[in-house]
Amino acid sequence: MNWRFALTAVLLVAAIVSGWSAWRQRADDATAATAQARSDYVLHDFELTALGKDGTESFTLRAPLLEQHPQDRTIALDQPLFLLPDRDGRYWEARARTGVVSADHDEVRLRDDVRVTSPEGDPRPVTMNTEQLNLYPETDIASSDVLVTVEQPGSTIQGRGLEVDLSSKRYTFKSQVKQRYVPTRR
Structure with missing residues (x-):
């Protein structure tokens, strides 16, 4: 057997193996790239102000990241802060660690360490704390199906499930309601 023939056969096998390996690596990279699609934007x-159908401010959003x-x-959304105007032009603040805006932009789902506060200078300030809250900016409604704590001067109310009309400050708990009343000093 000729040594040139043996060397050619070894080089041919090495070329086939390396070509096959490169082809498999490219297929794996293409699959990974398809699985992790890029964001549209x-x-x-940033700060974004959204207008309602009538042209008035629906909400203002500030956050470090939107995708x-x-x-x-x-x-x-990452760490969103929503500013929701009331009838008097003052702003409710809604904060969370994360948030998702629905595809048709009519619902905002806030998750993880959600805190909502009434407008600054309100004579009867309200603070709501929960882990999940859904906001409907067009109708000034907020709702939750999990445990929610509402604090006002002199009282704390806790319950599972909540619906709030932000413009009138009326809220309704659905179940497991507990209230603690602490009289204010005069």
Whole structure:
């Protein structure tokens, strides 16, 4: 057997193995790239003011990160702060660690360490704390199906499930309601 033939056969086998390996690596990279689709757009450290159908301010949003997902057209938010105007032009503040805006932009789902406070200078300030809250800016409604704590001067109310009309400050608990009344000093 000729040594040139043996060397050629070894080099041919090595070329086939390396080509096959490179082809498999490229297929794995393409699959990984498809699985992690890029966002339609990303905003960093922004402030956005959304208008309602009548042209008035529906809400203002501030956050360090916003990403729109191309698959379902939802918008993911990191540490959002929503400013929701009331009838008098003052702002309710709604904060959370994360948030998602629905594809048709009519619902905002706030999650993890949610805190809502009534407008500054309100004669009867209200603070709501929960882990989940859904906001409907067009109707000034907020709702939750989990445990919610509402604090006002002199009282604390806790219950599971809540619906709030932000414009009138009327809220309704659904179940497991507990109230603690602490009289204020005069």
